């Protein structure tokens with residue numbers, strides 16, 4: 001039985017990914033999280049489904065002595081690193097927080113992997129490393145040109161991973177560049193109000209915010225900019241369902257087990273939907289005509305961001321199942337209703 005260390009898995013993407021690892025392999029999941037933006041309810045859901053295979057440690061990644069103790073007590077087969085700060089405007093105001101929590105803590109974690117011979121590392125990267133791409137879709141070898149400290153903090157982590165994989169022949173990584181994730185775990189039982197999905201004290205993601213409007217948690221949603229060079233003037237993004245994103249981590253793990261080399265993969269569907277289209281789908285799925293406010297452009301929002309996902313499809317066993325905007329929105333909406341009814 002393999003021991004896998006997951007950082008940040010009390011959060012949205014991490015908890016859903018751990019669920020799929022536990023469901024599809026016989027691993028033990030060791031979860032490090034300081035609950036800064038994660039939720040103990042996510043850990044409790046995993047514990048209730050997988051009992052003694054979940055080991056939660058409430059600790060900050062910057063507590064290097066304690067993290068070293070964890071490495072010295074358990075032999076890990078792989079580290080899957082989700083923990084990060086991820087609010088772009090905050091990264092502009094507090095760059096040191098982002099370089100410390102994202103880049104420095106990642107470097108420390110990589111150092112421990114090398115010291116303790118943990119030779120597989122899966123890293124949560126982001127489409128933000130591309131900045132404002134000149135051509136679409138973006139390929140993994142398109143120019144990296146982040147436009148905010150968050151994107152730089154992730155790009156720098158990728159560079160450290162790349163150089164360490166070159167320098168230490170046993171150390172391999174997969175960096176997954178996520179596009180826009182939404183929805184809830186499909187194995188959630190909405191009738192019993194249990195499952196995993198996006199919890200957030202201060203949501204900023206479009207589908208989540210629109211669903212909060214649909215269930216009456218918010219009064220209105222803003223659309224930022226109506227004069228982009230796109231079909232309807234609003235920004236275009238590539239939306240991916242959480243199950244497919246979570247399962248990409250399992251595919252990355254299988255890839256590392258089979259190939260003993262490092263890769264970077266885009267994880268999106270390669271479709272682009274405008275903000276206005278997404279808002280309309282949320283209204284259609286929920287049957288609620290919530291208020292939409294046209295707002296100014298925000299700094300640093302690229303007009304369009306769409307992935308080319310050929311590489312992950314060709315090189316791994318990843319087979320996306322939910323490439324359907326209505327399915328993604330419906331899943332997010334049912335989850336939001338569950339949160340509202342349980343007062344979360």
Ligand SMILES: NC(=O)c1ccc[n+]([C@@H]2O[C@H](COP(=O)([O-])OP(=O)(O)OC[C@H]3O[C@@H](n4cnc5c(N)ncnc54)[C@H](O)[C@@H]3O)[C@@H](O)[C@H]2O)c1
Pocket residue numbers: 007008009010011012013014032033034035036037038039059060061062081082083084085086101105124125126127178179180181205
């Ligand atoms: N959500 C997205 O749309 C998106 C897009 C691209 C990339 N990502 C990346 O995916 C990863 C997970 O994002 P998420 O949406 O699940 O966010 P999240 O906020 O739900 O999860 C992040 C988790 O990391 C934990 N954490 C943060 N700093 C920590 C520290 N110093 N020590 C211990 N735990 C710490 C938080 O408590 C939280 O549980 C992040 O690395 C993020 O940059 C997310």
